[in-house]
Amino acid sequence: xxxxxxxxxxxxxxxxxxxNHILKGECPEIxxxxxxxxxPARLAWAKxxxxxxxxxxxxxxxxxxxxxxxxxxxxxxxxxHPKYAMIAMENGLHVLIxxxxxxxxxxxxxxxECAKKHDVIFGIMMNQRxxxxxxKMREIVQSGEMGAIKRTNWIITDWxxxxxxxxxxxxxxxxxxxxxxxxxxxxPHNLDLWQWICGMPKTVRAHLHFGKWHDIEVExxxxxYVEYENGATGVFITTTGDAPGTNRxxxxxxKGKLIAEGNTLTMWKSPISEPEFSATNENPFGxxxxxxxxxxxxxxxxxxxxxxxxxxxxxxxxxxxxxxxIEGINGLSISNAMHLSAWTDKTIEIANxxxxxxxxxxxxxxxxxxxxxxxxxxxxxxxxxxFGTKAN
Amino acid sequence: xxxxxxxxxxxxxxxxxxxNHILKGECPEIxxxxxxxxxPARLAWAKxxxxxxxxxxxxxxxxxxxxxxxxxxxxxxxxxHPKYAMIAMENGLHVLIxxxxxxxxxxxxxxxECAKKHDVIFGIMMNQRxxxxxxKMREIVQSGEMGAIKRTNWIITDWxxxxxxxxxxxxxxxxxxxxxxxxxxxxPHNLDLWQWICGMPKTVRAHLHFGKWHDIEVExxxxxYVEYENGATGVFITTTGDAPGTNRxxxxxxKGKLIAEGNTLTMWKSPISEPEFSATNENPFGxxxxxxxxxxxxxxxxxxxxxxxxxxxxxxxxxxxxxxxIEGINGLSISNAMHLSAWTDKTIEIANxxxxxxxxxxxxxxxxxxxxxxxxxxxxxxxxxxFGTKAN
Numbered sequence: 001x002x003x004x005x006x007x008x009x010x011x012x013x014x015x016x017x018x019x020n021h022i023l024k025g026e027c028p029e030i031x032x033x034x035x036x037x038x039x040p041a042r043l044a045w046a047k048x049x050x051x052x053x054x055x056x057x058x059x060x061x062x063x064x065x066x067x068x069x070x071x072x073x074x075x076x077x078x079x080x081h082p083k084y085a086m087i088a089m090e091n092g093l094h095v096l097i098x099x100x101x102x103x104x105x106x107x108x109x110x111x112x113e114c115a116k117k118h119d120v121i122f123g124i125m126m127n128q129r130x131x132x133x134x135x136k137m138r139e140i141v142q143s144g145e146m147g148a149i150k151r152t153n154w155i156i157t158d159w160x161x162x163x164x165x166x167x168x169x170x171x172x173x174x175x176x177x178x179x180x181x182x183x184x185x186x187x188p189h190n191l192d193l194w195q196w197i198c199g200m201p202k203t204v205r206a207h208l209h210f211g212k213w214h215d216i217e218v219e220x221x222x223x224x225y226v227e228y229e230n231g232a233t234g235v236f237i238t239t240t241g242d243a244p245g246t247n248r249x250x251x252x253x254x255k256g257k258l259i260a261e262g263n264t265l266t267m268w269k270s271p272i273s274e275p276e277f278s279a280t281n282e283n284p285f286g287x288x289x290x291x292x293x294x295x296x297x298x299x300x301x302x303x304x305x306x307x308x309x310x311x312x313x314x315x316x317x318x319x320x321x322x323x324x325x326i327e328g329i330n331g332l333s334i335s336n337a338m339h340l341s342a343w344t345d346k347t348i349e350i351a352n353x354x355x356x357x358x359x360x361x362x363x364x365x366x367x368x369x370x371x372x373x374x375x376x377x378x379x380x381x382x383x384x385x386x387f388g389t390k391a392n
Numbered sequence: 393x394x395x396x397x398x399x400x401x402x403x404x405x406x407x408x409x410x411x412n413h414i415l416k417g418e419c420p421e422i423x424x425x426x427x428x429x430x431x432p433a434r435l436a437w438a439k440x441x442x443x444x445x446x447x448x449x450x451x452x453x454x455x456x457x458x459x460x461x462x463x464x465x466x467x468x469x470x471x472x473h474p475k476y477a478m479i480a481m482e483n484g485l486h487v488l489i490x491x492x493x494x495x496x497x498x499x500x501x502x503x504x505e506c507a508k509k510h511d512v513i514f515g516i517m518m519n520q521r522x523x524x525x526x527x528k529m530r531e532i533v534q535s536g537e538m539g540a541i542k543r544t545n546w547i548i549t550d551w552x553x554x555x556x557x558x559x560x561x562x563x564x565x566x567x568x569x570x571x572x573x574x575x576x577x578x579x580p581h582n583l584d585l586w587q588w589i590c591g592m593p594k595t596v597r598a599h600l601h602f603g604k605w606h607d608i609e610v611e612x613x614x615x616x617y618v619e620y621e622n623g624a625t626g627v628f629i630t631t632t633g634d635a636p637g638t639n640r641x642x643x644x645x646x647k648g649k650l651i652a653e654g655n656t657l658t659m660w661k662s663p664i665s666e667p668e669f670s671a672t673n674e675n676p677f678g679x680x681x682x683x684x685x686x687x688x689x690x691x692x693x694x695x696x697x698x699x700x701x702x703x704x705x706x707x708x709x710x711x712x713x714x715x716x717x718i719e720g721i722n723g724l725s726i727s728n729a730m731h732l733s734a735w736t737d738k739t740i741e742i743a744n745x746x747x748x749x750x751x752x753x754x755x756x757x758x759x760x761x762x763x764x765x766x767x768x769x770x771x772x773x774x775x776x777x778x779f780g781t782k783a784n
Contacts, residue, residue, distance in 0.1 A: 150634060153547060157644070162669065165676040207597070207617055207625070214670075223625055225599055225615050233599070233615055235627055242543060242644045243666045243680045252549070252634045274635045277554065278606075284557040288635045 005033035010075035029312035082111035101328025103179030122325035130306035132297035147254025152234035158245030173216035176369035181218030191331035201226035208342035213241025397425035402467035421704035474503035493720025495571030514717035522698035524689035539646025544626035550637030565608035567761035573610030583723035593618035600734035605633025
């Protein structure tokens with residue numbers, strides 16, 4: 001069997017988790033061909049884990065120009081995703097980047113331009129798109145069988161993080177290290193799924209609280225209100241401070257309602273649409289009849305390895321990616337719009353998002369950002385239970 | 393047994409429903425002693441239903457001064473609640489008013505002043521406070537056993553009303569007839585319960601849509617964001633356009649979470665509070681343990697007759713009301729703040745609500761308000777299934 005020759009850039013918590021998937025034989029079309037990290041301790045772990053036969057690098061560009069790899073998985077800190085993706089593309093390598101696509105849309109737009117210019121496969125690790133619940137939800141909403149969207153409410157507050165989490169890296173939850181809080185670190189998946197399933201909102205009005213539940217610089221509590229082009233509205237509520245949190249994603253449409261909660265997708269469906277019922281019904285207190293079902297899915301939820309295998313297959317066989325890298329701009333635009341709305345106390349139109357203003361405002365915060373001291377760095381090798389492989 | 397001598401002012405949908413409770417013997421301490429309505433057809437129905445022995449009036453003041461009654465239930469259109477309540481109080485009558493307390497806080501403040509001046513019992517028909525689920529929820533939250541509130545999310549979109557509802561009265565859903573839409577007609581109970589259980593919000597930012605789902609002047613779609621004095625946040629989402637709607641009231645506290653949905657109150661509770669856990673836990677991905685229970689209640693939910701019987705008992709025996717009339721200002725202040733926030737595109741501080749500005753803005757809309765033509769008036773005699781005696 002043909003295999004892609006993958007280099008992994010960044011052997012932190014998530015990079016090492018990807019290495020483990022490959023070593024466990026879960027990615028039959030991927031050959032781990034090189035590994036790169038700045039930190040000697042991590043490279044030492046890599047050597048020990050993958051064996052001396054696989055070359056390790058401490059310089060990203062060196063790995064990319066080595067001729068040993070045809071593709072690279074970029075798993076470095078958020079700010080550097082576009083930079084290294086672009087270096088890889090310019091070297092003719094296929095690229096799979098971790099989420100978020102970047103920290104500010106300005107840099108992601110540049111990366112997307114670069115991706116268009118070079119004839120390489122470009123994917124993004126939107127592993128939650130492999131979840132059968134969300135795939136099914138998208139299929140139903142996008143098919144139009146339920147009519148147009150009227151309301152989307154996502155309460156996604158089950159990203160609880162205690163103080164020890166924020167103490168585990170000096171870059172964590174700082175403007176200079178991550179460029180944001182729960183929106184940048186925990187929510188890229190949810191923001192991506194929200195727009196993947198329901199489409200992009202037109203406007204955003206967001207209420208962000210910075211360091212509300214933790215002693216951090218960035219947001220850890222968000223309530224955002226959005227409006228869509230067709231007049232539908234929505235809310236997105238998230239935090240790392242609630243315990244126990246909630247993950248309840250509700251979409252109301254003209255012919256009924258969908259709720260994803262607790263690994264179950266429930267659907268209420270009527271044969272006629274609400275506008276049609278309202279126009280013809282003569283009883284002032286008349287109400288529609290709905291059939292309630294627990295929607296069957298294919299039960300598949302391959303997560304990271306699913307994204308990696310689709311990436312390999314896209315390169316080898318031209319099959320579809322789980323998420324095109326260029327789409328990474330969507331969730332990030334919503335996230336940037338939320339920040340900008342909170343910073344300026346204004347409603348932001350996403351199509352006219354002022355990328356320069358966002359960048360300026362972010363850089364003001366980066367300028368006064370302080371790396372934490374008294375940090376207890378923790379290197380979590382197996383994070384499968386920490387980034388929401390579940391839908392509840 | 394002693395009985396109060398109650399006069400009912402307004403024999404519309406709700407007034408006639410109250411008469412039915414009394415006639416069915418559900419209010420043993422209430423004697424129906426007089427009935428008043430402007431409309432001859434309604435008085436004719438009343439005479440036929442209650443018999444010729446009980447006097448009927450077409451002039452409210454005449455009934456109040458007749459000496460036949462010691463108390464009055466005010467069930468006239470919204471705008472007139474304070475006016476008639478004050479006339480009754482000035483005549484020494486005990487008063488029970490329908491919700492809302494009024495349309496604008498300015499008039500309700502005057503009514504509350506009047507109530508303080510006269511030594512009469514003053515109650516308001518907050519019948520949802522009799523629901524065992526909400527009583528239990530309040531008991532738990534107010535006891536402090538779960539710690540401070542962190543978040544309150546009420547998605548209360550199950551107030552669906554079709555076109556035929558809005559066509560059933562020329563005053564319905566007009567600025568001049570009702571002074572508002574879903575917030576004034578359907579939601580006074582929810583707004584009251586929200587503050588009764590969680591306390592008054594400090595600030596309100598609301599997004600209202602007027603005539604979004606129906607051809608009406610007033611709001612039929614609301615998303616409001618609030619902040620509390622202690623920093624907690626909340627959302628309140630309502631509409632008469634969603635089918636099927638949702639009624640899910642979630643309160644997150646320091647020691648867990650409560651959800652009222654589908655006639656069930658579910659509680660997640662931890663022996664320690666989140667701030668305490670966060671301060672002492674050393675695992676970056678550590679999480680709290682919760683015991684989940686379906687909270688037992690007394691199962692009682694007497695609704696309107698419960699409020700009426702408590703009103704009679706308060707007069708006869710000095711026992712507590714279900715809801716003190718003076719508290720009617722609370723839910724109305726939230727509602728007025730939501731309107732004012734939407735009209736001015738500003739965040740409103742409830743304690744500093746500009747009552748005059750609200751009144752001016754409302755009167756601008758009243759001035760151009762149009763009564764509907766082609767109306768099919770419908771007089772629903774038994775409305776028990778239409779105003780949410782359920783919690784789901």
